[in-house]
Amino acid sequence: MFKLRPILKTYYDALEDGKVLGMKCQECGDVVWRPLPTCQKCGSTDLEWFDMGDEAVIDEIIFENTNLKGDYTFTKANQNFVNKEPYCISIGHFEDGNQFHAALYGVNEDNVAELISSLPLTAKVEFIQMDGGFKSVGFRIKN
Numbered sequence: 001m002f003k004l005r006p007i008l009k010t011y012y013d014a015l016e017d018g019k020v021l022g023m024k025c026q027e028c029g030d031v032v033w034r035p036l037p038t039c040q041k042c043g044s045t046d047l048e049w050f051d052m053g054d055e056a057v058i059d060e061i062i063f064e065n066t067n068l069k070g071d072y073t074f075t076k077a078n079q080n081f082v083n084k085e086p087y088c089i090s091i092g093h094f095e096d097g098n099q100f101h102a103a104l105y106g107v108n109e110d111n112v113a114e115l116i117s118s119l120p121l122t123a124k125v126e127f128i129q130m131d132g133g134f135k136s137v138g139f140r141i142k143n
Helices: 006-016 112-117
Strands: 021-025 047-051 055-062 088-093 099-105 121-130 134-141
Touching (some): 006 021, 006 134, 055 112, 055 134, 099 121
Antiparallel strands (some): 021 047, 055 088
16 A cells, blocks of 8 residues: 555545545635645635545546547556446536546446436446555446
8 A cells, every 4th residue: 555645545544434535625615626735716724524425427428439549448447447347537526526537437339329418417436446455436327
């Protein structure tokens, strides 16, 4: 396991416990996710941890045909992911959070057009086991 700074240790320990933590600025109310030592809106260091929940809204699906050899692909999982299940990239937000880019599972050539036409969609948090002994956050389309 990597040696983490305290702010990151709190975040990654929570992922191990099945929780996604964000930080709320006590001065302006903005939400910081993934954790940083300062609010990105006002610069305050007065941030408090809170549970982001287990669902997010997916606003955009970035899905590329693998024959195009693009930057994002649904057929080759990131080499650092333990689970090699295909994924694509999504842009979304937590109800109380800022915009994110993250792995999105459950999208394939058969359902991508329907899913894109149905945006925005709700997705469940998917904890991604990474090589190196820690977890990251992705999402899975709800069935």
